[in-house]
Amino acid sequence: MSSDILNQLKDVVLEFDIENAEAVAKKAVEAGVSPLKAAAALTGAIREVGDKFGKGEFFLPDLVCAAEVLKKALPVINSAIEKNGEKANKSLGKVIIGTVYGDVHSIGKGMVATLLYVAGFEVIDLGINVKGEDFLNAIKENNPDILAMSALLTTTAAEQKNVVEGLKKEGIRDNVKVIVGGSPINQEFADSIGADGYGATAPEGVKIAKKLLGIS
Amino acid sequence: MQKGFKRKFEPIKILSSSQIEQIHSASLQVLEEVGFRYDSDKALKLLQSNGCAVDYETKIAKIPPDLIEESIIKTPSSFMVRSRDPEKSIRLGGNTLYFMNSAGARYCDVDTGIVTMPTLEQNNEGVIVSDALDTVNVFPSYTPYFEIKGVPPVMSCPVSCAQRMRFSTKPSRGAQPTDTFIWETQMAQAVDAQLMGCVEGAAPLSLAEDACNAAFYYLDAGFPIYIASGSIMGGSHPITVAGASVSHNAELLAIVVLLQCIRPGCGIIANNFVSAMNMATGDLNFGTVAVALHQMAYNQIWHSLYKIPINNTGSAFSNSKKIDYQTAAEKLPLAMCSALSGANLIVLHGGVTGELAYNPILAVIDDDVASTIGRIVEGFDINDATLDIDTIKEVGSTGTFLSTKQTRTLWKTEDYMPRVFDKTSYQEWLAGGQKTVIEKAKERMIDILANHKPRPLADEQDREINKILSEATKYYKKKGLI
Numbered sequence: 001m002s003s004d005i006l007n008q009l010k011d012v013v014l015e016f017d018i019e020n021a022e023a024v025a026k027k028a029v030e031a032g033v034s035p036l037k038a039a040a041a042l043t044g045a046i047r048e049v050g051d052k053f054g055k056g057e058f059f060l061p062d063l064v065c066a067a068e069v070l071k072k073a074l075p076v077i078n079s080a081i082e083k084n085g086e087k088a089n090k091s092l093g094k095v096i097i098g099t100v101y102g103d104v105h106s107i108g109k110g111m112v113a114t115l116l117y118v119a120g121f122e123v124i125d126l127g128i129n130v131k132g133e134d135f136l137n138a139i140k141e142n143n144p145d146i147l148a149m150s151a152l153l154t155t156t157a158a159e160q161k162n163v164v165e166g167l168k169k170e171g172i173r174d175n176v177k178v179i180v181g182g183s184p185i186n187q188e189f190a191d192s193i194g195a196d197g198y199g200a201t202a203p204e205g206v207k208i209a210k211k212l213l214g215i216s
Numbered sequence: 217m218q219k220g221f222k223r224k225f226e227p228i229k230i231l232s233s234s235q236i237e238q239i240h241s242a243s244l245q246v247l248e249e250v251g252f253r254y255d256s257d258k259a260l261k262l263l264q265s266n267g268c269a270v271d272y273e274t275k276i277a278k279i280p281p282d283l284i285e286e287s288i289i290k291t292p293s294s295f296m297v298r299s300r301d302p303e304k305s306i307r308l309g310g311n312t313l314y315f316m317n318s319a320g321a322r323y324c325d326v327d328t329g330i331v332t333m334p335t336l337e338q339n340n341e342g343v344i345v346s347d348a349l350d351t352v353n354v355f356p357s358y359t360p361y362f363e364i365k366g367v368p369p370v371m372s373c374p375v376s377c378a379q380r381m382r383f384s385t386k387p388s389r390g391a392q393p394t395d396t397f398i399w400e401t402q403m404a405q406a407v408d409a410q411l412m413g414c415v416e417g418a419a420p421l422s423l424a425e426d427a428c429n430a431a432f433y434y435l436d437a438g439f440p441i442y443i444a445s446g447s448i449m450g451g452s453h454p455i456t457v458a459g460a461s462v463s464h465n466a467e468l469l470a471i472v473v474l475l476q477c478i479r480p481g482c483g484i485i486a487n488n489f490v491s492a493m494n495m496a497t498g499d500l501n502f503g504t505v506a507v508a509l510h511q512m513a514y515n516q517i518w519h520s521l522y523k524i525p526i527n528n529t530g531s532a533f534s535n536s537k538k539i540d541y542q543t544a545a546e547k548l549p550l551a552m553c554s555a556l557s558g559a560n561l562i563v564l565h566g567g568v569t570g571e572l573a574y575n576p577i578l579a580v581i582d583d584d585v586a587s588t589i590g591r592i593v594e595g596f597d598i599n600d601a602t603l604d605i606d607t608i609k610e611v612g613s614t615g616t617f618l619s620t621k622q623t624r625t626l627w628k629t630e631d632y633m634p635r636v637f638d639k640t641s642y643q644e645w646l647a648g649g650q651k652t653v654i655e656k657a658k659e660r661m662i663d664i665l666a667n668h669k670p671r672p673l674a675d676e677q678d679r680e681i682n683k684i685l686s687e688a689t690k691y692y693k694k695k696g697l698i
Contacts, residue, residue, distance in 0.1 A: 061618060065621065067619075183641065200643030200644060
């Protein structure tokens, strides 16, 4: 019975079944399945999706839909873990992500956010057109390990520099690693604004995030 | 059966009904008043018995319009070509679009454009690569190379046919010169397959003895026939598109008449291979406006009026010496015009410089080109799943369609993602070694050659092919051709 439900949890992820994700998670909790095992089934399945994406067997829509399944199912399981007085698996790190002010492009930023989530990071997505002060406030409030900023226009890339300067002014630059990305960005630009890392692609962004936090 | 691409919309029409009638009537008038030269007494006798006025001295038959009209009606609008692997058979005609491999005399070096005589191994590799490409549905004769190192010229067609039988399960067109149809028919029968027989006219207004003999031989074997009358506007055809349309139409109709007299109801696909003359050099000009318009007018007449399956060869070659921008700029517009105007078969993959050169790397690139063209003629569906207003409502003005079920389930069928075109970001391209499409196509070709294993012939079939080749060699030696 328990293994049946664990398989069902795995299946909702692998079959991208967003509609039934929450219901299956609730069913697992009601059936008394170990919430830690249930969480492991979900995260194991999303890793499988991530691996297939990396190999070119799955594509972006598969990855994003699988992540949506997890976003529906995992809160139910995590509540059960808390109720049991247990501790959920620790995330690899906390990331605040957003597209900078003046820029409304969301796809690339969303892809990085999804891949970070799938890789096991806790992700706080501030969305698009995020003002510098909003980035700074979110960092003070959430104390993340990483700040990831996206800019898709040459005209808005400079805003990434403004945020880094803001971090310095507030005296919190050393509290957080800064990653930048977007089509007009390159390593030279990242170095020039004092960012810690640059990812040319979304999967590379995840690699850089892990590297900066010393995760192999 | 290979499914090809199904055209879901009406072909483009560039002629009015009265213009079609003008070209058709003029074609009938040419065949009735000027006639057509058949270099075969056997063919002439048969035509005479069917109502043609025959002059045995000039070998010209004047064909009455009603015989032409009857012959058109007898010709089916679609027919099967059976392959040795039933899954690779094709049904030509209707609204189906297939692609045929192109060919070249010699192997073209991708870096230098220099052509060299291909070895038998290079020939076989070319066949294996095209066998692996989904959009190569059928091979013409002497494909991929007209010449093969160490093979006597008169044996190049039979040897080429034998290698296609061995290294591909896809259907082939036979050849007609120097009695090669005898050996190619025997080889097809040995592997339990059909060929598209080949009967090619010699413009203006004539059919050589070999072609007449091939017509009788291939039809006796029960094979459908591919007809053509390759010519050059300003040389063997009038310089005007309208005049060349009449001449070409008349030639192909004269061949249709002969074939329907030999075997009423036989399947025929009529090829358009008319090129323009380079008035500075006298060479063939490929990919030009006149050729595109000629093919489009032809497709409209044969598709809508005659309802006979049609092939276009205008996109088979470019005048470029290397695989480059010119190659694409000359081949693609012609192929697109053909597809949109109703062609059932388009010759495309691998042909480089005129008819002089071929390279399988270009065939790999053309696989993406053909897939793109094919998907365009398939159009798009409008139904509950593709409209899906609920998804538009759900996403509203703040969400993303990327995470919807509709995107995940339909993105592959709504578009085509080329396999070797560079779709990476600039940064990825830099990091990946700045590869060109030619380099990426070469990688795919190497992968195909390492991993694609065409279904082999049975030992007995292979022995039979060798026996037929040996008989052909003896035959040509006796004739003093080897």
